[in-house]
């Protein structure tokens with residue numbers, strides 16, 4: 001930057017010296033703007049900012065259209081701590097030469113308000129902050145240190161996907177996702193309750209519609225350690241088959257994961273939009289934004305642990321662990337996973353999913369995955 005300007009000025013100086021550059025003013029002793037600017041530059045390098053400023057003021061007086069001299073003057077002012085004058089000089093330089101990124105950068109640096117340091121919690125916590133902290137603490141208490149991944153599940157909320165007018169995916173012979181998920185959830189609840197280690201709750205127990213946001217509210221109210229939403233996958237490619245485990249993330253782990261999430265989120269359009277008053281700030285939402293990363297991280301770890309046991313007992317192929325932005329998982333104040341237990345769009349798997357024995361096998365596989373994490 002400076003080198004470029006210097007060379008430009010050198011050429012001007014040469015022209016000036018050889019008499020071609022007639023418009024250059026000189027002071028009483030014959031010093032040109034170039035001479036003053038060069039002197040100013042040397043003084044800045046020597047950190048003699050006051051002298052540099054005086055020389056550079058002379059340079060810009062003699063040549064008001066020199067971006068180089070204005071930029072140097074800005075640096076001299078900046079060195080003196082005169083920020084207002086520095087910004088004015090850098091602005092002048094940037095006006096004359098819009099490509100002068102150095103001056104632009106300096107304006108930005110100087111005019112930027114210092115980022116306020118986060119206040120330490122000297123002030124007493126608000127009830128909401130207390131609640132958020134207590135939730136975070138209780139979540140960490142529920143994590144077991146062994147293996148670093150195991151998660152002790154004591155209370156689980158099972159969410160049978162879809163319901164009511166929302167049938168979810170429909171198979172080639174008319175089997176509806178909402179019916180299979182409800183039956184699977186009920187079988188799973190029975191299976192888990194038998195063992196007596198985990199308390200199990202369902203978000204719905206019949207064929208009715210619950211908005212996606214209400215499903216996590218239910219899980220939060222039950223203060224569950226884990227939220228499991230059960231779905232059946234579907235794909236235009238009727239050959240696609242197998243089970244997938246998902247956890248929530250801001251960006252999808254693959255195009256396919258994004259597609260699955262988009263399909264499962266599609267029912268959102270029927271939900272009542274939450275009306276915000278002008279100026280309304282959802283503090284709880286802001287606080288929760290920090291928490292949810294932790295839950296998602298734990299969900300990912302849990303999904304890995306879960307899948308090891310789950311796939312051993314599964315009657316279908318395991319298609320692994322993936323992540324995407326599932327609305328139904330977003331607001332869960334606990335680790336949460338979403339299972340796609342087979343493809344209803346696949347002829348063979350649709351036929352299998354109709355069988356009580358296969359549904360039992362799936363329920364057993366899910367229960368094994370959950371109980372593994374129950375310590």
Ligand SMILES: [Zn+2]
Nearest residue numbers: 161168231232
């Ligand atoms: Zn679904």
